[in-house]
Amino acid sequence: MSEDATPVLRAEGLVKTHHGEGAPARAVRGVDLSVARGEFVAITGPSGAGKSTLLHLLGGLQRPDEGSIWLAGRCTDSFSEARWAVERRKAIGIVFQFFNLVSNLSVADNVELPALLAGVPPKKARTGREALLAELGLDGKERSMPGELSGGEQQRVALARALVNHPPLLLADEPAGSLDSKGTREVMRLLSRFHDRGQTIVLVTHDARLASAADRVISFFDGRIADDAALDGTPSKRSGTSGVLELRD
Numbered sequence: 683m684s685e686d687a688t689p690v691l692r693a694e695g696l697v698k699t700h701h702g703e704g705a706p707a708r709a710v711r712g713v714d715l716s717v718a719r720g721e722f723v724a725i726t727g728p729s730g731a732g733k734s735t736l737l738h739l740l741g742g743l744q745r746p747d748e749g750s751i752w753l754a755g756r757c758t759d760s761f762s763e764a765r766w767a768v769e770r771r772k773a774i775g776i777v778f779q780f781f782n783l784v785s786n787l788s789v790a791d792n793v794e795l796p797a798l799l800a801g802v803p804p805k806k807a808r809t810g811r812e813a814l815l816a817e818l819g820l821d822g823k824e825r826s827m828p829g830e831l832s833g834g835e836q837q838r839v840a841l842a843r844a845l846v847n848h849p850p851l852l853l854a855d856e857p858a859g860s861l862d863s864k865g866t867r868e869v870m871r872l873l874s875r876f877h878d879r880g881q882t883i884v885l886v887t888h889d890a891r892l893a894s895a896a897d898r899v900i901s902f903f904d905g906r907i908a909d910d911a912a913l914d915g916t917p918s919k920r921s922g923t924s925g926v927l928e929l930r931d
């Protein structure tokens with residue numbers, strides 16, 4: 683297999699049960715998934731289906747009870763927490779619903795931090811930060827603190843932070859979930875723009891309209907993939923009826 687044909691992300695047999703106060707929640711019940719370089723995959727489904735848990739497993743933020751994950755062909759089974767942290771810094775950008783910016787760091791420092799932690803020389807980190815913030819319409823906000831920005835602006839800072847190390851994979855967990863309709867449109871437009879330039883994206887959303895920005899939509903239900911369809915009309919391997927029309931209606 684040539685290097686380009688190696689999936690950016692592959693998962694096999696993922697299972698995850700949460701043990702909280704109440705009954706155990708079987709959030710992910712056996713997921714196989716392969717994401718090719720340059721794909722924009724949306725994972726959509728109802729609240730509680732297990733979407734966020736799946737994304738957390740894919741980004742190494744939680745460990746599966748069973749199953750394996752490969753990043754660019756490298757099996758992560760033996761990764762320590764520290765190794766996963768390094769991978770997230772270099773190979774995986776993540777944006778969350780509530781931005782997760784460091785509140786006592788400026789916009790500039792929030793975006794530069796992952797680059798500096800990855801060993802990028804300060805001058806190069808600054809150049810990268812400046813280019814991304816300009817691209818995301820945030821030049822002039824470098825010295826602002828996150829709390830001084832609108833939700834949409836904070837999410838754009840989070841996007842800049844996620845992309846500053848040019849990770850092969852971007853994971854997005856309900857990135858528009860706490861934004862108004864203008865902020866939602868903006869985030870989706872930006873995700874589409876980065877995808878057009880080759881960024882591989884896995885987006886989790888309960889909103890089927892947002893999912894239609896992707897070129898492949900996975901319907902997630904009760905911890906399992908119920909349907910997996912490319913939006914170019916390619917028939918689903920998992921069901922006789924494509925989920926595309928339902929999602930676009």
Ligand SMILES: Nc1ncnc2c1ncn2[C@@H]1O[C@H](COP(=O)(O)OP(=O)(O)OP(=O)(O)O)[C@@H](O)[C@H]1O
Pocket residue numbers: 700701702703707708709727728729730731732733734735736888
């Ligand atoms: N840390 C946790 N401890 C206990 N149960 C959890 C935990 N995280 C998630 N769950 C449970 O696991 C199931 C799946 O949750 P998850 O957040 O993955 O679903 P989701 O599809 O992302 O939902 P939503 O769209 O509402 O965010 C739910 O029953 C949830 O209550």
